[in-house]
Amino acid sequence: MDESAINGIQSLELNGSDAAIPESRRFRCARICVEGYDTLLPRDDVDTALRKHFASCGEIAHVSIRRNAGSDLSKSTYLNRYAMIYIVGEDAEEKALALSGSDVGGWTVLVDSASPYPKDMSDDELAVIRAEDRYEGMCGARIVVRGYDDLLDADELMSTLRKHFASCGEVAHITLETDEFTATLCRYCYMYIVGDGAEDKAVALSGTDVGGWTVVTWSDPIPKVLTADELAAQRAKERYEASRSLIGVRGHDTSLPEDDIKRAMTDHFALCGDISDVYVFESYAVVIVMGEGAKEKALALNGSELGGRTLVVKSAYNPNPDKRPRISSFPSS
Structure with missing residues (x-):
């Protein structure tokens, strides 16, 4: 990723006021939850299939497919059983929900709405969603971070993490979510770092002090594309x-x-x-x-x-x- 792209990504994370944004520059964005795919499939295959299947519902701004957290996120090798799709357009949610139960190349997709969406989004808010779509597909290190107080201010935490991991490479993006039920930060976040040896350097910082709390890190690489034989072997192991x-x-x-x-x-x-x-x-x-x-x-x-x-x-x-x-x-x- 070149320097201009990284600077563009970082600028998207700055939250400005929506008050001055004209109505014509606001968009309706729906977030839906889908499941039904084989969790042993390569992430890119599921991503492509979902984009094609829901293309008629509106603009697919982002497809988020993560690995199965289970009891130990650091050791998981399978995709999570559900994915989140962000779709921009009028009646996008209704159109997507209507596809529940339809066939997607041999498997049946189940669709549900994912609150608190749909919502109106500004240009900048939508740009962040679109940018995150690029982050999950790019090459580089994806690092899981935990150990922080979930009551910390999100902006302050991201600033602290950027400084602490600056020596590892370019911190292109930090995905930090809030629990919709407790209104506190989720217990872990994702960092995307670009640079030679970024993964090893970031993992090496696990256990270090970050202004009064101890950071815990591990690598969470995006699953590689499996060959037919590797996929068959994994399926056989899972069945066994x-x-x-x-x-x-x-x-x-x-x-x-x-x-x-x-x-x-x-x-x-x-x-x-x-x-x-x-x-x-x-x-x-x-x-x-x-x-x-x-x-x-x-x-x-x-x-x-x-x-x-x-x-x-x-x-x-x-x-x-x-x-x-x-x-x-x-x-x-």
Whole structure:
């Protein structure tokens, strides 16, 4: 990005008064929320498909597709399940909502309005939206920043961040949003930095002091365009991980040592799929099976014999998934 473009981006972030802007220079902008796409698809493919599909609704000023935050934003590799689209034009929201349930090249799009839009926007406000559309697609470092007090003034925080990360390169843009329910700043923001080694330099500043608070940073690169083989491998991995099932087993000889029970359970259910783990409790065991059809194959062993004893095999669930799998009571049906 050349210097003139960076200066132009920075100038767009200056908030001026709308009072002197004539009515002819104000625009109606709708923000809609869409979902239904495969979150393993490359971001650019989803972006292009959405722009084409909603082109009839008005000018597509910005399509925001972020990676799935989950429990740890720094480790996520998939797209978020929903995207935000900013559309400029009369009745843009109504036209977009009418497309909910329509087909987008093999998948069905679901559309909902995203408050507090639609709203009237000035030239400058709309320019910022359009500029952010360019930021998300440009090459460079995208850094996640957190650690600040969410009660800080937004302008003051952005100014502080620009100064603190000035040594990393040109801070082209900072995306800092406000929680619409609490009216406080969101707990993290995005910085787009252009320059050699910008990513490494910004990440290296994690843990440093920023005027009384400690900044935490990590890189959040825009997902690369995957090859067909890479995409197929990721989809296979996701399906495999989603196949994880907990199987409750009782009827075995509970007087045996725990290791012997684990080995016996592993051998008995081996043909059902991959045995991720076996947990042994006082009156029952929990076998974790993985793989296509693994759960159904395991449940089919209900009534089978192990060591001369008849097993009761039932589907189980873990009431506390953050801890060692343990069912509160053995399923009766």
